[in-house]
Amino acid sequence: MSFDRIKGQEVAVNYLRKTLIRQHIPPTFIFSGTAGTGRLLTAMTFAKALNCLRLSDDACDTCKSCVAIDGGVHPNVSVIGIGNDSIGIDEIRNISESSFMPINNKYKVNIIDNADKSTMEAFNSMLKFFEEPPERTVNILIAENVSLIPETVKSRAVELKFKPLSNEIVMEILLAQGIAKQSAEVIAHLSKGSLERTKLYTEDAALEKREQFLKGFLKFLRGEGSVGEVVALWKAFHKRDIDRENVNLLFENIADIIDDILIVTIMKDTERLVNIDFLGHLADGFFAFSRGKLEQIYEVVTNGKMALLTNANPMYIMLSVLFTIREVVDEHF
Numbered sequence: 061m062s063f064d065r066i067k068g069q070e071v072a073v074n075y076l077r078k079t080l081i082r083q084h085i086p087p088t089f090i091f092s093g094t095a096g097t098g099r100l101l102t103a104m105t106f107a108k109a110l111n112c113l114r115l116s117d118d119a120c121d122t123c124k125s126c127v128a129i130d131g132g133v134h135p136n137v138s139v140i141g142i143g144n145d146s147i148g149i150d151e152i153r154n155i156s157e158s159s160f161m162p163i164n165n166k167y168k169v170n171i172i173d174n175a176d177k178s179t180m181e182a183f184n185s186m187l188k189f190f191e192e193p194p195e196r197t198v199n200i201l202i203a204e205n206v207s208l209i210p211e212t213v214k215s216r217a218v219e220l221k222f223k224p225l226s227n228e229i230v231m232e233i234l235l236a237q238g239i240a241k242q243s244a245e246v247i248a249h250l251s252k253g254s255l256e257r258t259k260l261y262t263e264d265a266a267l268e269k270r271e272q273f274l275k276g277f278l279k280f281l282r283g284e285g286s287v288g289e290v291v292a293l294w295k296a297f298h299k300r301d302i303d304r305e306n307v308n309l310l311f312e313n314i315a316d317i318i319d320d321i322l323i324v325t326i327m328k329d330t331e332r333l334v335n336i337d338f339l340g341h342l343a344d345g346f347f348a349f350s351r352g353k354l355e356q357i358y359e360v361v362t363n364g365k366m367a368l369l370t371n372a373n374p375m376y377i378m379l380s381v382l383f384t385i386r387e388v389v390d391e392h393f
């Protein structure tokens with residue numbers, strides 16, 4: 061059945077099923093956790109189960125109601141915020157005004173994706189709506205950074221935490237998508253528990269491009285090659301403009317590489333590696349690096365990520381971080 065298709069989130073799923081069995085549904089939820097861990101899928105499945113014409117504690121996926129929800133045309137279910145950078149007051153007004161008496165004597169379900177990216181006016185409008193929710197209305201806020209949601213909103217909601225998926229579960233899903241076993245294993249480690257992240261590596265030749273970037277960057281860390289070469293390899297890997305998001309991703313990649321080198325050379329706990337297929341390369345030449353040097357590079361990258369949060373030029377921040385890393389590499393200590 062439908063809830064069974066959600067992998068690795070037993071705590072959240074069991075809680076939701078219990079509310080269905082008891083027919084005691086809290087009016088407001090927050091589904092928190094990293095993107096790509098099943099938050100939206102779970103919200104949609106719950107919306108279907110609340111409106112299913114056949115089952116009372118799951119979604120059958122075949123009745124008129126389930127099919128209409130999957131097709132995005134059921135009047136009882138509204139989804140806003142998907143892919144949005146910001147949610148405004150008008151979107152919240154729309155859903156609160158459309159929360160009239162739901163059809164079939166079932167539930168009106170409002171799913172607000174990226175709820176943490178709402179404007180203050182939108183949060184205030186939500187709060188008014190949540191204070192006196194209409195009967196048979198369920199609101200589900202999906203958020204990565206719960207600390208951005210005002211306490212007044214949070215205190216009216218039941219928060220269900222979605223944890224990162226295990227490598228085994230990610231691998232199982234990738235194999236079901238037809239990805240070859242060897243690639244699936246590498247991608248599962250790179251995913252850090254998020255199916256969203258796997259998309260970066262399942263595209264055509266993405267793994268090969270990543271391999272070239274990684275080899276080039278490790279060379280750069282050993283004091284060979286130039287900043288320009290690293291930038292070119294990164295661009296080839298991602299085939300897109302150097303914007304804030306892209307530079308942030310580069311910094312995350314570099315932080316993962318430094319983490320991995322620390323794991324291989326100091327902690328020797330290879331199970332935790334992100335770049336599992338680079339085990340040999342990560343050790344090669346880095347035992348000579350002092351831990352202090354690696355930590356200094358990590359700090360340069362962390363500062364770069366902070367700088368990206370301000371309105372400075374992402375290209376400039378990227379170059380300045382790479383040149384500073386080079387200086388640290390070339391220092392003798």
Ligand SMILES: [Zn+2]
Pocket residue numbers: 111112113114115119120121122123124125126127
């Ligand atoms: Zn159904």
